[in-house]
Amino acid sequence: MNIEKQIQEDHTVKLVVEVDQEKMGSYKKRAAAKISERGNISGFRPGKAPYHIVARTYGEAAIMEQAVDLFIDAEYSNILKEADVNPGASGNLENIESMDPPKFIFSVPLAPEIDLGDYTAVRLPYEWQAPEQKDVDAALEDLRQMYASTETVERAIESGDYVLLDVSSETTELNRTGFATFVRKEERDTEWPYNGFANELIGLKAGENKTIKHSFPKDWEVEELQGKDVEITATIKTVRGVTLPEVNDDFAKMTGAGETVDALMEALKKDVENRSQNEYDDKYFVDLIEKVKEGAALKYHEHTLEHEGEHVLQDLSQRLAQQGMDLDTYFKMRNTTREQFIESDVNPVAKKRLERGLILDEIVRKEQIQIDDEALNIEYNNALNNLVMQGMDLNKIRGGKKGQRELSQAIAMDAASRVMTRKALDMLKTIATGNYKPLEEREAEAKQAAEAAPAEEAGEEKAAE
Numbered sequence: 001m002n003i004e005k006q007i008q009e010d011h012t013v014k015l016v017v018e019v020d021q022e023k024m025g026s027y028k029k030r031a032a033a034k035i036s037e038r039g040n041i042s043g044f045r046p047g048k049a050p051y052h053i054v055a056r057t058y059g060e061a062a063i064m065e066q067a068v069d070l071f072i073d074a075e076y077s078n079i080l081k082e083a084d085v086n087p088g089a090s091g092n093l094e095n096i097e098s099m100d101p102p103k104f105i106f107s108v109p110l111a112p113e114i115d116l117g118d119y120t121a122v123r124l125p126y127e128w129q130a131p132e133q134k135d136v137d138a139a140l141e142d143l144r145q146m147y148a149s150t151e152t153v154e155r156a157i158e159s160g161d162y163v164l165l166d167v168s169s170e171t172t173e174l175n176r177t178g179f180a181t182f183v184r185k186e187e188r189d190t191e192w193p194y195n196g197f198a199n200e201l202i203g204l205k206a207g208e209n210k211t212i213k214h215s216f217p218k219d220w221e222v223e224e225l226q227g228k229d230v231e232i233t234a235t236i237k238t239v240r241g242v243t244l245p246e247v248n249d250d251f252a253k254m255t256g257a258g259e260t261v262d263a264l265m266e267a268l269k270k271d272v273e274n275r276s277q278n279e280y281d282d283k284y285f286v287d288l289i290e291k292v293k294e295g296a297a298l299k300y301h302e303h304t305l306e307h308e309g310e311h312v313l314q315d316l317s318q319r320l321a322q323q324g325m326d327l328d329t330y331f332k333m334r335n336t337t338r339e340q341f342i343e344s345d346v347n348p349v350a351k352k353r354l355e356r357g358l359i360l361d362e363i364v365r366k367e368q369i370q371i372d373d374e375a376l377n378i379e380y381n382n383a384l385n386n387l388v389m390q391g392m393d394l395n396k397i398r399g400g401k402k403g404q405r406e407l408s409q410a411i412a413m414d415a416a417s418r419v420m421t422r423k424a425l426d427m428l429k430t431i432a433t434g435n436y437k438p439l440e441e442r443e444a445e446a447k448q449a450a451e452a453a454p455a456e457e458a459g460e461e462k463a464a465e
């Protein structure tokens with residue numbers, strides 16, 4: 001075969017494959033035999049009719065069509081190997097340019113390619129600071145709210161009350177029925193539809209309503225509300241007063257976070273710190289990967305992005321299913337179509353996810369990052385325990401032992417992916433903070449530590465004696 005390789009701008013490769021007549025002739029003979037096996041040619045047993053009889057009965061075109069299929073099935077992988085092509089998806093026969101000599105044109109999407117550039121020169125300080133005591137105190141108040149008792153009151157709304165209300169607006173995204181909110185003294189970033197909304201309700205009684213005007217900033221997180229001036233009508237349905245539990249050892253035991261108030265406060269402090277650091281890390285690593293991407297060159301075919309978009313839609317579908325909703329209903333609520341939603345919402349998310357994954361995969365490859373068994377076992381057991389805590393009975397998995405084995409493999413693969421991602425992010429962090437050690441230096445340190453270990457063990461045994 002003679003193969004001409006042409007790289008295209010859309011990250012595909014065009015392969016012009018010219019096949020010698022002798023090779024193609026052998027595939028035509030196999031094709032005729034196969035047609036003969038399927039057909040019913042008078043005077044011949046299946047598969048035994050001569051080539052010229054099959055050609056006279058079914059025509060040369062039918063034989064050639066079958067021969068091309070056999071040729072592609074048998075030779076396609078060899079063509080890719082000989083042309084040194086790393087495919088990113090299944091290719092297709094684009095055209096049969098001629099049959100004398102046989103010349104085929106294949107179009108093959110290429111696997112993504114990435115050049116990280118000088119990624120070890122990227123710098124981004126890691127400046128997370130532990131939360132203040134007021135943040136721990138706020139977490140304690142939230143916990144007290146969880147264990148508070150409530151009762152319906154006939155008075156006007158006050159700070160510290162729970163309120164059930166209907167919210168209506170000409171802006172579709174702001175309509176809610178039977179919406180519950182808590183009237184806090186201080187504002188919280190998590191309040192819907194904006195910070196301070198609940199405090200606008202103070203002074204209203206059950207059955208009363210109020211129209212509230214609000215202007216959303218241009219950088220608001222909900223795209224449909226960015227820069228909008230809206231009117232919201234809040235209709236109060238129920239007002240419930242709250243009685244908070246006292247903070248004592250009995251309360252600590254009730255929460256399960258400790259036996260004493262001191263133990264409870266220590267657990268709260270640790271939880272607040274973890275959540276704060278996780279939030280900081282989420283933004284830090286997004287910014288860091290963007291800085292790496294600025295100096296990187298990424299190439300991938302449209303098919304790769306579409307494939308990632310399917311994963312994004314699948315994730316959304318699963319989240320909606322937990323709320324008793326499907327994608328079609330969601331599209332109707334958003335007043336959009338599937339195609340419009342993919343273009344406006346799915347593709348941007350898929351692009352970020354894809355490029356982030358490509359960068360991290362390349363970091364893993366270049367830095368030769370490995371997964372250690374201890375980290376993998378911890379991640380696996382944590383995932384398994386979470387499923388059990390969510391109510392999954394591992395003994396009732398569909399498919400019996402086979403189903404359990406498949407679930408175990410899926411959990412293990414997911415755990416391995418998370419551990420590898422975490423290690424890649426940690427490597428980027430050491431680079432960005434100026435603590436990076438080249439691979440050769442790390443390998444030398446590991447070798448030195450391995451050689452020193454037997455001597456240390458011998459010294460410990462001698463000391464024990």
